[in-house]
Amino acid sequence: MNRVADLHLHTRHSDGTFTSAEVVARAGAAGFACISLTDHDTLGGVPEMIPLCEAAGIEFIPGCELTARWNEKEVHVLAYCVGCEDSEFCAAIERFKSARAKRVADMVGKLQGKGVGLQVEDVTALADRGSALGRLHVARALLNRGFIGEIDEAFQRFIGTGRPAFVPKFRLSVAEAATLIHRGGGAAIFAHPGLANLDDQFDALLAAGLDGIEVWHSRHSASQCKRYLDFATARGCVITGGSDCHGMAKGEVLIGSVRLDYAHVERLKECHARIASKVS
Numbered sequence: 001m002n003r004v005a006d007l008h009l010h011t012r013h014s015d016g017t018f019t020s021a022e023v024v025a026r027a028g029a030a031g032f033a034c035i036s037l038t039d040h041d042t043l044g045g046v047p048e049m050i051p052l053c054e055a056a057g058i059e060f061i062p063g064c065e066l067t068a069r070w071n072e073k074e075v076h077v078l079a080y081c082v083g084c085e086d087s088e089f090c091a092a093i094e095r096f097k098s099a100r101a102k103r104v105a106d107m108v109g110k111l112q113g114k115g116v117g118l119q120v121e122d123v124t125a126l127a128d129r130g131s132a133l134g135r136l137h138v139a140r141a142l143l144n145r146g147f148i149g150e151i152d153e154a155f156q157r158f159i160g161t162g163r164p165a166f167v168p169k170f171r172l173s174v175a176e177a178a179t180l181i182h183r184g185g186g187a188a189i190f191a192h193p194g195l196a197n198l199d200d201q202f203d204a205l206l207a208a209g210l211d212g213i214e215v216w217h218s219r220h221s222a223s224q225c226k227r228y229l230d231f232a233t234a235r236g237c238v239i240t241g242g243s244d245c246h247g248m249a250k251g252e253v254l255i256g257s258v259r260l261d262y263a264h265v266e267r268l269k270e271c272h273a274r275i276a277s278k279v280s
Contacts, residue, residue, distance in 0.1 A: 003262035005034035006255060007061065008078065008191070008214065008242020012128045014039035014065075015136040017247030019128075023255070024052040030256040034059035034265050036080060036242070038191075041066060041096035042132040043084050061265070064093065065191060066181075069171040070205065075196055077177045078214065078240065081272035082186035089184035097132045099170035104133045110165035111138075111158060116147055135159050136249055151251065178209025185276035187211045187268060189240050193228060194220040202231055211271050212238025218254045219244070238271050239264045 010016030011023055016039070018026070027035045035058055037049050046062045053060035063080045082089050104123055111118050122141040127133060139154035148154050158165040172180070178188040190196075190205055190213040198205065202213065215228040232239045241260035245253060 003033035004031070004259040005036075005059075005262055005265050006030075006032055006242045006245070006258060007034075007036040007063070007080070007240050007260060007265070007268075008038050008065075008217070008244045008258075009035055009255065010039050010065075010244070010246045010249075011037060011045045012131060012247075013037075013042055013045035014132045015127075015134045015246055015249055017249045018245075020045050020048045020052055022247070023245075024049065024056050024058065026253070026255050027058055028056045032058060032259075033262055034061065036061040036063040038063040038065045038078055038242070040064070040132050040134060041093050041100060043082075043090065043093065044128075044130055044132070046084055059265075061268070063186075066093075066096070066177045067169055067171050068174045068177040070174050070196075070198065070201065070208075073196065073198065074169070074171065075174055075198070075205075076191035077174065077181070077210065078189040078191045079177075079181040079184075080187045080189065080240075080268060081276075082181060082184040086184040089180060089186075092180055096170060097130075100133045103167045103169060104138060106167045107135070107138055107159055107165050110167065111142075114158075114164055116142070116158070116165075118142060118145060118147065136246070140249065151249075173208075174205060174210065175208045178211075182209065182275055183279065185272065185279045187238060187271045187275060189214055189238060192217045192219060192244065194224045199227070203235075206235065206237060210237075211275075212240060212268075214240045214242065216241030216258045216260060217244060218257045238268055240268060 066077045142148045181188040243254040243258040245255040
């Protein structure tokens with residue numbers, strides 16, 4: 001059996017519902033040889049994932065998912081192989097985490113102004129202490145308090161772009177995100193391009209500093225996966241893939257739905273080694 005990996009997973013340290021231990025247990029049950037934790041704008045779960053994966057016999061690659069912008073359009077950049085020991089990177093994402101907390105507080109304030117009696121404590125109760133908060137936390141809190149009937153309703157009625165409680169997110173430019181990741185010796189990957197609708201901008205995004213693209217994702221169609229694979233192969237850039245599992249936060253458990261061939265993990269690590277050698 002081929003060794004496989006899932007390089008896009010979330011826990012309660014951002015907007016997932018699983019603990020680190022639950023993610024590792026499910027990864028082991030699904031037969032993964034390697035996983036990466038890519039919580040939004042935080043490395044908070046990395047220290048506890050390392051011994052959990054070691055005990056389970058699963059290779060672990062530290063990571064996180066940064067929010068960036070490309071011509072004012074939101075783009076997510078996966079940072080791989082950047083560790084908690086990198087002070088500049090950690091200081092930067094602490095600022096991002098603080099900006100996320102303020103954004104949630106502002107959204108709650110707007111909701112209250114519309115007569116929705118949500119409290120910030122309703123939102124923070126859904127995440128581990130010190131986690132990176134986001135709109136999905138707000139949506140889940142609204143659901144728990146009975147203000148909506150399903151998660152999507154929160155975005156459609158209240159917190160989606162242009163809705164009454166929407167608050168823009170702090171975002172680096174793609175080039176700034178890539179530079180920050182590279183300074184930490186990490187590799188910068190364009191996350192779930194199928195959700196960004198920027199297929200005609202791939203070459204420009206690579207020129208801005210990205211090292212590769214996430215070809216396989218739980219929300220990519222087969223035709224999208226083929227198109228992205230052909231693009232990445234033709235340009236020799238890094239290829240990754242992952243389920244983007246958020247536990248039950250999005251209604252289904254996705255871990256196991258994407259199985260990245262381990263050969264791509266090896267190429268990711270080679271990219272990391274090249275970048276790290278230039279930094280050191």
